[in-house]
Amino acid sequence: MGPMNNLLTVEEVKNYLAVEQQELERYIAQGKLQAYKIGGTFLRFRKEEVLNLRFEIQPSSPRRAVKKSAxxxxxxxxxxxxxxxxxxxxxxxxxxxxxxxxx
Known part of the structure; x- marks a missing residue:
């Protein structure tokens, strides 16, 4: 398994974290996610860092369904x-x- 298999594209990260472009940019600006430039133009993200961020933001994610009492x-x-x-x-x-x- 080469080093390129551990890198995710912007679209893959947005889908995996279930976030929009603005939220992804905010995570990068806050230092919660490190973006790497490949060839000077293509942004990539380490899969391990994305996994860590996903587990960090998952409990407070607004996209989770709220269970109502019956x-x-x-x-x-x-x-x-x-x-x-x-x-x-x-x-x-x-x-x-x-x-x-x-x-």
């Missing part, structure tokens, strides 16, 4: 969805027993 109606809906067969079967058996034993 409300009372949601709990009732879930209960009905998973137990409706048993509830309806119990009611049917109770009704059948009522009509059979009533006589």
């Amino acid at each position: 409300g009372f109606f949601s709990h009732i809906t879930d209960f009905w969805r998973f137990n409706n067969f048993y509830i309806l079967s119990t009611l049917a058996v109770a009704a059948a027993l009522y009509f059979i034993l009533r006589a």
Whole structure:
């Protein structure tokens, strides 16, 4: 595995970190990510540094979904969805027993 395999392009880093160009430039300006010029024009980034930055910013990333607590109606809906067969079967058996034993 050569040294070029450890270098990532700007697009690869943006996709891997899930950031826009401005945010990537801010990380470079803040010194959180070191950019290397290859051939004087092409920017590359060390894969190890990108991995370290990803683990550093991942917990506070605004792109992560925020889990909302379920409300009372949601709990009732879930209960009905998973137990409706048993509830309806119990009611049917109770009704059948009522009509059979009533006589």
